[in-house]
Amino acid sequence: MSSLFVLPPECLLQPFPVPQRLMLGPGPSNVPTRIAAAGAQPMLGPPIMNQVKSGIQYAFQTRNRVTLAVSGPGHAAMDCAIFNSLEPGENESCQWHMWREGAKMNTVVTSAGGYFTNEGIEQINTVVFFLTHGESSTGVVHPTDGIGDLCHKYNCLFLVDSVAALGGTPICIDEQGIDIMYTGSQKVLNAPPGTAPISFSERACQKIFNRRTKPISYFLDMSWLANYWGCDDNFHHTGPVSSFYGLRESLAILAETGLENSWKWHKALAEYFHKGLEEMGLKLFVQDTNARLPTVTTIVAPPGYDWREITGYIMKTYNIEISGGIGPSAGMVLCVGLMGCNSSKANVEKVLEALADALKHCHKSRV
Amino acid sequence: MSSLFVLPPECLLQPFPVPQRLMLGPGPSNVPTRIAAAGAQPMLGPPIMNQVKSGIQYAFQTRNRVTLAVSGPGHAAMDCAIFNSLEPGENESCQWHMWREGAKMNTVVTSAGGYFTNEGIEQINTVVFFLTHGESSTGVVHPTDGIGDLCHKYNCLFLVDSVAALGGTPICIDEQGIDIMYTGSQKVLNAPPGTAPISFSERACQKIFNRRTKPISYFLDMSWLANYWGCDDNFHHTGPVSSFYGLRESLAILAETGLENSWKWHKALAEYFHKGLEEMGLKLFVQDTNARLPTVTTIVAPPGYDWREITGYIMKTYNIEISGGIGPSAGMVLCVGLMGCNSSKANVEKVLEALADALKHCHKSRV
Numbered sequence: 001m002s003s004l005f006v007l008p009p010e011c012l013l014q015p016f017p018v019p020q021r022l023m024l025g026p027g028p029s030n031v032p033t034r035i036a037a038a039g040a041q042p043m044l045g046p047p048i049m050n051q052v053k054s055g056i057q058y059a060f061q062t063r064n065r066v067t068l069a070v071s072g073p074g075h076a077a078m079d080c081a082i083f084n085s086l087e088p089g090e091n092e093s094c095q096w097h098m099w100r101e102g103a104k105m106n107t108v109v110t111s112a113g114g115y116f117t118n119e120g121i122e123q124i125n126t127v128v129f130f131l132t133h134g135e136s137s138t139g140v141v142h143p144t145d146g147i148g149d150l151c152h153k154y155n156c157l158f159l160v161d162s163v164a165a166l167g168g169t170p171i172c173i174d175e176q177g178i179d180i181m182y183t184g185s186q187k188v189l190n191a192p193p194g195t196a197p198i199s200f201s202e203r204a205c206q207k208i209f210n211r212r213t214k215p216i217s218y219f220l221d222m223s224w225l226a227n228y229w230g231c232d233d234n235f236h237h238t239g240p241v242s243s244f245y246g247l248r249e250s251l252a253i254l255a256e257t258g259l260e261n262s263w264k265w266h267k268a269l270a271e272y273f274h275k276g277l278e279e280m281g282l283k284l285f286v287q288d289t290n291a292r293l294p295t296v297t298t299i300v301a302p303p304g305y306d307w308r309e310i311t312g313y314i315m316k317t318y319n320i321e322i323s324g325g326i327g328p329s330a331g332m333v334l335c336v337g338l339m340g341c342n343s344s345k346a347n348v349e350k351v352l353e354a355l356a357d358a359l360k361h362c363h364k365s366r367v
Numbered sequence: 368m369s370s371l372f373v374l375p376p377e378c379l380l381q382p383f384p385v386p387q388r389l390m391l392g393p394g395p396s397n398v399p400t401r402i403a404a405a406g407a408q409p410m411l412g413p414p415i416m417n418q419v420k421s422g423i424q425y426a427f428q429t430r431n432r433v434t435l436a437v438s439g440p441g442h443a444a445m446d447c448a449i450f451n452s453l454e455p456g457e458n459e460s461c462q463w464h465m466w467r468e469g470a471k472m473n474t475v476v477t478s479a480g481g482y483f484t485n486e487g488i489e490q491i492n493t494v495v496f497f498l499t500h501g502e503s504s505t506g507v508v509h510p511t512d513g514i515g516d517l518c519h520k521y522n523c524l525f526l527v528d529s530v531a532a533l534g535g536t537p538i539c540i541d542e543q544g545i546d547i548m549y550t551g552s553q554k555v556l557n558a559p560p561g562t563a564p565i566s567f568s569e570r571a572c573q574k575i576f577n578r579r580t581k582p583i584s585y586f587l588d589m590s591w592l593a594n595y596w597g598c599d600d601n602f603h604h605t606g607p608v609s610s611f612y613g614l615r616e617s618l619a620i621l622a623e624t625g626l627e628n629s630w631k632w633h634k635a636l637a638e639y640f641h642k643g644l645e646e647m648g649l650k651l652f653v654q655d656t657n658a659r660l661p662t663v664t665t666i667v668a669p670p671g672y673d674w675r676e677i678t679g680y681i682m683k684t685y686n687i688e689i690s691g692g693i694g695p696s697a698g699m700v701l702c703v704g705l706m707g708c709n710s711s712k713a714n715v716e717k718v719l720e721a722l723a724d725a726l727k728h729c730h731k732s733r734v
Contacts, residue, residue: 194607
């Protein structure tokens with residue numbers, strides 16, 4: 001081999017100054033020093049994994065033995081849930097194919113900011129019913145009671161994405177008959193992104209561990225992952241141990257705080273924030289007060305303004321990150337996340353002040 | 368919902384004391400304070416991602432524009448390479464199916480500790496030729512020169528796993544015609560596990576971005592990942608930013624050290640270690656000195672001993688982690704990793720002393 005032609009990059013030969021910022025978008029949220037410090041510890045595997053597992057069982061309110069953290073973001077957990085629970089043959093090829101072709105699996109559409117009724121859900125014919133609990137794009141917390149029973153009546157698994165909601169609003173997966181649920185580390189839990197708690201009911205395990213075919217992914221194959229988290233000697237992959245330390249610490253904070261206190265706190269803070277917004281003349285995007293997600297608030301984009309100018313002004317002037325909509329709410333809302341340690345009165349007041357100031361200083365056209 | 372029935376776990380309500388240990392197994396290796404501290408920084412995305420990209424281009428010696436870090440361990444990068452480069456139809460269903468059924472894709476088997484010749488490789492008929500550069504189970508560094516040309520002659524992509532070797536032994540992917548290569552963060556790079564650098568040649572991109580079907584995984588779909596790392600506004604998933612800080616710092620250390628110095632250093636240290644082992648009467652598993660992986664040394668399991676007793680004694684007495692074999696070398700070897708910051712004369716002397724002591728104190732049967 002001749003000598004190197006790609007030289008050491010200049011940007012790596014000098015220190016990288018990391019700016020501070022208050023992160024009040026729909027996540028990731030700020031990481032408290034205690035959690036960050038835990039992630040900087042030396043790395044040893046199994047004992048920490050058992051603690052993480054107990055912490056997830058508490059946060060999810062489950063006795064499911066197959067409870068673990070996927071070594072990736074929430075979207076890896078989504079892939080994991082789908083790869084393992086669906087098989088070619090049983091309706092799957094169509095559903096799966098549609099899924100990856102961009103259409104959704106047996107979609108039932110409701111208006112952005114609304115939610116489904118259980119009567120509507122009963123019309124759906126599917127093997128796995130996949131629901132987002134906390135819909136951060138629209139700010140809706142979807143009701144979950146009764147859906148598990150409905151699904152089981154039709155021999156269907158109930159799969160829930162609670163990335164943006166877990167810890168901030170009630171969900172108890174055993175009691176509610178949820179078969180698979182996952183969340184992310186970077187929202188209410190305030191850990192760095194990169195690990196995703198997931199849990200499978202006995203009913204889900206029955207299906208997953210009696211597959212005719214192996215799931216397409218080696219990395220996300222539950223027959224390996226479940227063994228790995230059972231801490232036997234089978235090597236599967238090198239777990240992100242530093243991230244597990246951070247996750248352990250975030251679950252410890254939740255255990256110390258108490259799950260119910262965390263729910264109450266997020267709800268009270270969200271209501272306090274919503275009141276402040278309405279007093280300022282802003283409108284909430286989700287009309288039904290019971291359907292408002294406490295962790296992520298969507299505000300109707302103020303008429304006459306360019307929402308990008310507002311978020312840009314707040315970032316530049318206040319060093320606070322808030323965001324616009326995404327997907328169904330793109331261009332329609334401003335999104336403010338108040339999750340875990342970021343859910344504080346002081347932060348509510350900061351962001352209200354920043355919004356009021358932005359409305360004064362940003363350009364407003366006649367509506 | 369009634370009150371919580373899963374109570375806060377006791378293990379989370381007390382601090383978790385993390386033991387210190389010298390990790391000289393086949394990886395993960397110890398994380399220097401500088402890298403650990405970088406991972407504990409506040410989290411902001413895009414600027415760090417560009418730096419990580421440059422660092423990987425340097426470490427891989429490539430100008431490939433599609434160069435990034437997968438948000439998961441090396442096995443996620445393996446899935447990423449395969450999911451994106453193979454398609455149903457073109458031979459794939461058979462290969463892929465075989466792969467997930469436990470057989471290997473068009474396997475050519477050589478003896479454990481040996482390697483393939485280019486003449487042998489030319490007999491293989493496949494769409495993607497997948498080679499492990501540094502085989503940590505056997506301690507072999509596989510020759511890579513000439514294989515790229517062979518592959519391209521038959522319109523085949525050359526895919527290399529360099530998890531255990533990158534940074535410790537020469538590889539220059541553009542020069543050697545490698546189409547896809549990935550590594551892990553936790554070996555020579557000394558960053559915590561959880562991110563996996565990967566790069567795709569123009570030839571690989573031609574195939575990947577002109578697929579007829581979408582890859583099965585959303586999380587690992589390169590058409591999204593490449594956009595995400597191009598830092599446009601498309602949200603794909605929440606990247607493990609803390610891990611990217613750690614990875615950036617580890618790549619910075621490599622850039623400061625110089626890749627060629629790192630290669631030379633690992634080679635010299637491995638030779639120093641091998642000499643010490645032979646002087647002690649131990650035998651190296653890989654006979655061909657040129658095929659010895661400098662980062663992971665495999666020692667023939669000393670006859671008459673139980674290798675588990677040796678690794679256990681060294682862990683208990685010296686707090687040093689070394690390991691036995693895995694897969695083809697299970698029961699046959701002791702494995703010692705000397706990677707990145709762990710590749711030091713002091714560590715070589717520590718592990719030689721520990722081995723000599725273990726051979727004195729562990730039970731030896733008559734051979």
